[in-house]
Amino acid sequence: MADLYVGVDLGGTNIKAGLLDPSARVIASQSIPTKAEGGPDVVIDRICRIICQTAELGGVKLADVAAVGVGSPGTMDIPAGVVLDPPNLPGWKDVPLIARISAQVGVRCVLENDANAAAWGEFWAGAGREVDSLVMFTLGTGIGGGIIVDGRVLHGASSCGGEVGHMQIVEDGRRCGCGRRGCLEAYASASATAARAIEALADRKVQSTLRQYYGAGQRLTSRHVYEQAVAGDALAMRIFDGTARYLAMGMMNLSMIVDPERFVLAGGMIAAGDFLLDPVRRYFKQMAFERPAENTQIVYATLGNNAGFIGAAGVAMKAVSGT
């Protein structure tokens, strides 16, 4: 048996997979539509198909794959390999994903939360290679997260550890996608950044160049907020600065509990570069205790959309090595 691993990143829209060696080199990778509307049977068949095809694409047989790691969205029981109730996979309820995949492909298989897998990918092969601990925030529609301490992913007792996007930062605050109020995700995700701008524009007295993206048939995004903030629009600057401050607040809270060596930011918003990173670093320095304020690094992820499958392969390798 060769020392090769397949990582699968299961998303509501696409399934991505890669074949990797122990040094995190991607030998082959591909992406196929999830066809989530078909329900779990269809999606599991497609996961098994992409595992086989990725091995083939890399020029190896399934028998040469030591283990498969699967990063899945939603709530789950990680040790049991069961996906409980993922919001973006219709018809899924308590699906024994790992047992079904390993029965179908005949290879050992392990489950991981998709955001944890992405964090492990950055830790193993990306922005966290040189450190022993990191906390990752992926800024998108929501805020995905993962916490790695002393070289281990934090799962917690109910496989709910590392949900950094749902720490409460405002009591009785904005409504979050999780149904609760005041979560970090409801303030600092890409979607929340756009939503806070849209709410400000509802006041007709507010003048802003963001108005050109506001109104019937328009879709104001966090990218518009960033671009207009760069151009000097006062409202856009205030909204974008708020996103940086909320993120720093989330990092400060985590710093008090985890004290990681590095925070890693990922997702589409990192295209803003230093325009986002500089104020996040500045606010964190103001908010955190003196030593972490000095020592903690805040950096951008480097693996992009591949972090999920790379990390899932890394999780599989770690499971096999038993460390």
Ligand SMILES: [Zn+2]
């Ligand atoms: Zn929430």
